């Protein structure tokens with residue numbers, strides 16, 4: 602189905618009730634939380650409407666038709682062979698990660714490695730699993746890649762699990778096969794369980810290879826599960842449905858211990874929406890084309906209007922990490938830009954210590970919105986600059 606431009610911003614403000622449109626006053630341009638401005642793909646809309654028309658609004662008890670649909674998608678998209686018996690439902694990716702961690706680590710006081718800057722709810726998920734986060738920051742100088750010696754040190758010190766973000770939010774980095782193979786070898790050597798969040802994977806940009814972690818983990822003998830959903834790539838977060846997939850026999854056995862209620866806590870509308878999404882790839886392809894163009898537009902507009910702001914170019918997805926350390930905006934540029942530029946980015950601070958001086962922007966919008974966001978960032982920089990500049994003598 603065809604992919605069209607997003608509706609005008611006034612219409613989105615008038616019709617949407619999600620965080621993106623409610624958190625700030627209407628004169629603040631919202632380019633923060635990971636939601637898209639675009640309309641839901643039409644065949645997904647039809648499928649959800651049909652499900653409602655049939656009053657098919659009860660409980661689920663398994664992944665049902667979503668298991669073979671995911672198997673087919675994973676094979677065609679990434680050459681990853683999934684056993685349909687190894688696919689389980691979860692309410693959303695976040696819940697799936699917490700439930701997987703609960704099975705794999707001690708009931709209280711487990712240690713889970715996180716690699717900041719990283720999706721802020723990762724910290725909460727570890728706490729929800731009654732565990733302690735152990736942070737091993739990404740290596741900025743090496744293109745925000747995983748710090749394998751740092752990870753090995755954390756594993757050797759007794760970590761129970763690692764929560765991988767692949768593609769990585771906020772940098773948009775698809776971890777390379779070589780890095781993932783080394784990570785899997787370490788996980789196998791130290792017996793560390795890896796939970797791989799791959800929710801942004803369907804939005805890998807052309808020229809980038811996304812490598813799913815599960816087949817690599819299996820080959821290395823590392824225990825692992827993957828958690829994913831159509832929730833990001835097709836903008837279905839509110840429909841609440843994700844899948845947890847075992848990478849290997851041992852992890853498959855572990856997942857049979859998932860709470861029975863987990864499937865019943867997953868939305869049947871979300872399951873149908875996910876099913877429809879996995880078969881509408883042309884829409885996804887058009888979306889990715891627009892996202893790549895928006896990244897190039899952002900880079901060009903920043904170079905002209907806000908050259909002190911550096912873009913970390915993503916390999917996947919619609920989020921981009923912006924480095925404001927060369928500006929006068931301080932540790933939390935997003936905070937300043939709400940007041941001084943009337944533009945809402947995500948603050949870098951909740952992404953962990955390396956997020957100081959950074960902010961994240963959302964590019965799942967019309968190109969005009971990207972241009973407007975940069976105008977407002979530039980206005981915010983000018984205004985903040987005036988405030989810190991000493992008065993002329």
Ligand SMILES: Cc1ncc(COP(=O)(O)O)c(C=O)c1O
Nearest residue numbers: 635693694695720770800832838
């Ligand atoms: C890495 C990552 N995982 C999980 C989520 C949330 O997914 P869900 O809404 O299915 O819990 C997001 C949302 O932005 C994300 O970026």
